[in-house]
Amino acid sequence: MATLEINSLRKRFGTIEVLKGIDITLEKGGFLVLVGPSGCGKSTLLNTIAGLEGISSGEIRIGGAVVNDLHPSKRDIAMVFQSYALYPNMSVAENIGFGMEMRGVPRAERDQAVASVAKTLQIEHLLSRRPSQLSGGQRQRVAMGRALVRRPSVFLFDEPLSNLDAKLRVDMRVEIKRLHQTTGTTIVYVTHDQIEAMTLATKIAVLKNGELQQVGSPSEIYNRPANMFVADFMGSPAMNLLEGTVVQADGQQRIALARKDGSSIMLPVPASADPAGLKDGAKVIFGIRPEAVNDDESMDRNARSVIRFDASVEIIEPAGSDTYVVIRVAGKEVTARMRADADVRLGQPHTFAFNLDKAVLFDPATTRRI
Amino acid sequence: MSAADLVTSTPSRRGPGHSRTTRIVIYGLLFLFALVYLVPLLVMVMTSLKPLDEVTGGNMFALPRHLTFAPWSMAWGEARIGVSETRGISGYFFNSVKMVVPAVLISTLLGALNGYVLTKWSFPGHKLVFGMMLFACFIPFQSVIIPMAVILGMLGRIGVNLADLTGWSFGLGNATVNLVIVHVIYGLGFTTLFFRNYYAAFPSELIKAAMIDGASFFQIFRRILLPNSTPIIIVTVIYQFTNIWNDFLFGSTFAAGDTAPMTVALNNLVNTSTGVVEYNVNMAAAIIAAAPTLLVYVIAGRYFVRGLMAGAVKG
Numbered sequence: 248m249a250t251l252e253i254n255s256l257r258k259r260f261g262t263i264e265v266l267k268g269i270d271i272t273l274e275k276g277g278f279l280v281l282v283g284p285s286g287c288g289k290s291t292l293l294n295t296i297a298g299l300e301g302i303s304s305g306e307i308r309i310g311g312a313v314v315n316d317l318h319p320s321k322r323d324i325a326m327v328f329q330s331y332a333l334y335p336n337m338s339v340a341e342n343i344g345f346g347m348e349m350r351g352v353p354r355a356e357r358d359q360a361v362a363s364v365a366k367t368l369q370i371e372h373l374l375s376r377r378p379s380q381l382s383g384g385q386r387q388r389v390a391m392g393r394a395l396v397r398r399p400s401v402f403l404f405d406e407p408l409s410n411l412d413a414k415l416r417v418d419m420r421v422e423i424k425r426l427h428q429t430t431g432t433t434i435v436y437v438t439h440d441q442i443e444a445m446t447l448a449t450k451i452a453v454l455k456n457g458e459l460q461q462v463g464s465p466s467e468i469y470n471r472p473a474n475m476f477v478a479d480f481m482g483s484p485a486m487n488l489l490e491g492t493v494v495q496a497d498g499q500q501r502i503a504l505a506r507k508d509g510s511s512i513m514l515p516v517p518a519s520a521d522p523a524g525l526k527d528g529a530k531v532i533f534g535i536r537p538e539a540v541n542d543d544e545s546m547d548r549n550a551r552s553v554i555r556f557d558a559s560v561e562i563i564e565p566a567g568s569d570t571y572v573v574i575r576v577a578g579k580e581v582t583a584r585m586r587a588d589a590d591v592r593l594g595q596p597h598t599f600a601f602n603l604d605k606a607v608l609f610d611p612a613t614t615r616r617i
Numbered sequence: 618m619s620a621a622d623l624v625t626s627t628p629s630r631r632g633p634g635h636s637r638t639t640r641i642v643i644y645g646l647l648f649l650f651a652l653v654y655l656v657p658l659l660v661m662v663m664t665s666l667k668p669l670d671e672v673t674g675g676n677m678f679a680l681p682r683h684l685t686f687a688p689w690s691m692a693w694g695e696a697r698i699g700v701s702e703t704r705g706i707s708g709y710f711f712n713s714v715k716m717v718v719p720a721v722l723i724s725t726l727l728g729a730l731n732g733y734v735l736t737k738w739s740f741p742g743h744k745l746v747f748g749m750m751l752f753a754c755f756i757p758f759q760s761v762i763i764p765m766a767v768i769l770g771m772l773g774r775i776g777v778n779l780a781d782l783t784g785w786s787f788g789l790g791n792a793t794v795n796l797v798i799v800h801v802i803y804g805l806g807f808t809t810l811f812f813r814n815y816y817a818a819f820p821s822e823l824i825k826a827a828m829i830d831g832a833s834f835f836q837i838f839r840r841i842l843l844p845n846s847t848p849i850i851i852v853t854v855i856y857q858f859t860n861i862w863n864d865f866l867f868g869s870t871f872a873a874g875d876t877a878p879m880t881v882a883l884n885n886l887v888n889t890s891t892g893v894v895e896y897n898v899n900m901a902a903a904i905i906a907a908a909p910t911l912l913v914y915v916i917a918g919r920y921f922v923r924g925l926m927a928g929a930v931k932g
Contacts, residue, residue, distance in 0.1 A: 299825050320831030332822035336844035345840075346830035393826075 250275045250433045251296070251401050256305035258288075258295055258457075265291050267457045269305070273401075273450065278427050278434045282444040283454035284480070289437045290405060292454070296435060297403050298322050310400045320349070325394035326403040329410060331386045333378035333393075340365075340374040343392045364396045367430075384415050391426070404436040408443065420446060441481045445469065453477050469536075470605065471519060475614040478534050478607065484571060487540065487581045490611070491533045493525045500525055502533055502608070504577040512556045512576070517606040524610070524617040531617065532609040537571065539605035540583035542598060552603040559596045574599060665689065665901040672896045688897035692886075692905060696898050699885030701874055706902050708875065709882030713862060716793050716878055717909075720800040721857045727801070728808020728853060729846065733838050735809070736816040737824050747813060753806030758866050761803070769795045769871060792876035799871060800861045807860075808853050815849040816842065851920040859910045879906050 251273040258266040265288045273279045281289040294300040296307060298319035307314050314322045325346075333342050341348075343364060344357045352360075365371045368388045378386055387407060394402055407423075408416045424447055427434055438444055444451050444465070451468045453460040453476075461473035472478035478486045491502040496513055500522060503511040514533065516522060525531070546553060561580070562573035565587065572583045572591055583599060591597050608617040635643070664672055665688050667681040694705035734740075735747050776789025788794040819842065827837045843850075868878040877885075883906045887899050 297825075297829060299828065319825075319829045324829070326826070326829050328822040328826060330820060330822050332820065332826035334823060334827070334841055336841075345827070345832075349831040349836065393830075 252308040280448035288457040331390040537584035539602040692902035713879035724804035731809040732812025792872035
C-alpha cells in the first residue's frame with residue numbers, strides 16, 4: 248500500500264493556478280524528490296502535503312486515510328525546514344521534545360525519546376545548548392532530530408541543505424541518505440538541485456509551472472527524459488540538444504545533422520526512439536548527454552551503436568576528474584565529457600564519437616520524447 | 618537566526634581617523650549640550666535641598682548652604698494639594714502607579730496579540746484593519762475627550778446596575794479603571810504598530826514548525842513568539858509607561874480630587890494660589906513625579922534605541 252497518495256491535486260491562489268492536477272504515489276520507505284526551477288510549485292506541493300496550505304481540489308492520502316482537512320499536527324508527518332526553524336528560546340532537548348510536550352507525553356518518556364534520537368544523530372553533547380550556539384550542520388541535525396522523534400509515516404524536507412556551504416552540503420546529503428537507508432523512513436524532499444535529486448531519490452518528480460513533467464526513478468529521468476525540459480534540467484552539464492532531420496538513406500531511416508560545410512552527420516535512429524513517431528523529412532531534436540560524446544579511446548566498450556565525426560575543439564574546461572570539451576556540431580555548441588588526460592588541443596580538429604545507446608529524440612513541436 | 622539576534626548587534630563605533638582638533642570640537646559640543654540639558658535638573662535638585670529662605674533670597678545656581686531634606690518629606694506627605702483634604706503627593710503617586718501598571722501591561726499584551734494575528738494569521742482585509750489602527754495613532758487627544766466621556770458615562774451606569782445586582786461594580790465607574798480603559802484604547806494603535814513591525818520580520822517557518830508540533834494559537838504565542846520578543850516588549854513598555862505616566866489631559870478630565878494621577882496633583886500643588894510659593898517643595902514634588910520615567914529609561918534605555926531601530930529597519 249502506498250504511504251503517500253496525491254490524486255489530481257489542484258491549488259489556486261486567487262485566479263492563479265499554481266498546482267495543475269498533480270498525481271503522485273509513494274511507497275512505504277520510498278524517497279521522493281520534488282525538483283524543478285524556482286516558482287514551479289514544488290514547495291507549495293510540500294506545504295499542501297504538510298497541511299500548512301489548503302488545497303483547491305483533489306485528494307491527499309497518508310497511510311490510506313484522506314488528510315485533506317486535517318490539521319498539520321494530525322497528519323502523521325514531520326517537516327524539516329530550509330531555515331531549520333529551531334525555536335531560539337529553547338535548548339536543543341526542548342526543541343526536539345516540544346512536539347511531544349504539546350501532545351502531553353509525560354516528561355520521563357519524552358526525555359527517553361529525545362536521548363535515543365540524539366544518540367542516532369550523535370548530538371547528545373549538544374542537548375543543553377541553544378540553537379544560536381550551534382553550527383549550521385549541527386542545527387541541521389537538530390532539525391532532523393525534531394522530525395525523527397515523532398516517528399511519522401512521512402518525512403517532509405523543504406530544501407534542507409540550501410543554507411549550508413558546499414562541503415557540508417555533500418556531507419549532510421550522505422547523512423540523509425544513510426538515515427533513509429538505516430531507518431527505512433518514507434521521505435518527500437524538495438530541492439532545486441538536480442544532483443541532490445539524483446543522488447538521494449528512489450523516485451523523482453520534475454515540476455514546471457505547477458505541472459508534473461515526469462515521475463520516475465533517477466535512471467528513468469536521466470536516461471529517458473519525458474520531454475526536453477526534463478532533459479535540459481536534469482544533468483550537469485546539461486544534455487546536448489541538436490536539431491536534425493529524418494531522412495531515408497540506404498533503405499533505412501536516419502537522422503541527419505547538417506554541418507556548416509554542407510555535409511551532414513548521418514545517425515541511425517537511437518534504440519530509445521519509437522520508429523512509428525518518425526516521418527521522413529520531419530525535424531527532430533537529437534539529445535545526447537555529454538558523457539556519450541567522446542572519442543574512440545575512452546568510448547564505452549559495450550556501446551553497440553557508435554558514430555564518429557570530426558570537429559574542432561572550441562573550449563577546454565579541465566574539471567579535475569574529467570575534461571569538458573566544447574565543440575560545434577549542427578550549428579550548436581556540444582559539450583563532450585572526456586577523461587582528464589584526453590589528448591585534445593584548442594582549435595585543433597579531433598575525432599569524436601556519439602554513443603547512440605544513450606541518445607534520445609524529441610519532437611520539436613510538442614517537446615516530448617519520441 | 619532569531620529575530621532577537623538581529624537587533625542585538627551594535628554598529629561599529631570606530632569612525633575614520635579624526636584629527637585631534639576635530640575630536641576636541643566634537644566632545645566640546647557634546648559636553649556643552651549635555652550641560653544645557655542637565656542644568657535645569659541640577660537647579661531643581663539643588664533648590665529642593667535648600668530651606669525656603671535660601672531659595673527666595675539667594676542665587677538659583679548657588680549650592681545649598683544648609684542641606685535639608687524637609688522639602689522632600691513635605692512634598693511626599695504634608696503639602697496641601699489644591700483643595701483636597703489629602704496631604705502630600707504620595708497618594709496621587711500611587712494613584713498613578715495603580716493606573717500605569719495595568720494600562721501598560723494590558724496594552725502591551727494586546728498589542729503583541731494584534732501584531733501576531735496581523736502578521737502570522739493574516740485574514741482578508743488585515744491591511745485595512747491595521748491601517749485603521751495606525752490611524753488611531755494620529756488622532757489628537759482633545760478630539761476624543763467628549764466621545765470618551767460619553768462612553769465612560771455609559772460604563773459607569775452599567776457599573777451602578779451591576780453593583781445593584783451583584784453587589785460589585787466590577788470596577789466600572791471607578792476613576793482609575795476609567796483611566797486604564799482610556800489609556801489601553803489610546804495606546805493600542807502604537808503597541809500594535811510596534812509588534813506588527815517586529816513580527817513581520819519574525820520567521821514564519823517557526824510558526825509552521827510549531828503548528829506541525831501541534832501547538833495551538835495561544836501556545837504558539839506564549840511559547841514561541843513572546844519569549845523571542847524581549848526587545849520590542851521593552852520598547853513598548855518604556856513608550857507606554859512614559860506616555861501614560863506623563864499624561865495630564867485624560868487624568869485631569871476623567872479623574873478628579875483624590876483619584877487624580879500624579880501629574881494632576883503636581884499641577885494642583887504648584888498652582889496653589891494661597892500663601893507663599895514653596896519652590897523647594899514644588900521642585901521636590903516635580904522630581905518625584907519625573908523619577909519613575911527617568912528610572913525606566915536608565916534601566917532599559919539601551920534596549921529602547923535598539924528596539925526602535927529594529928522596528929524601523931525591518932518594518
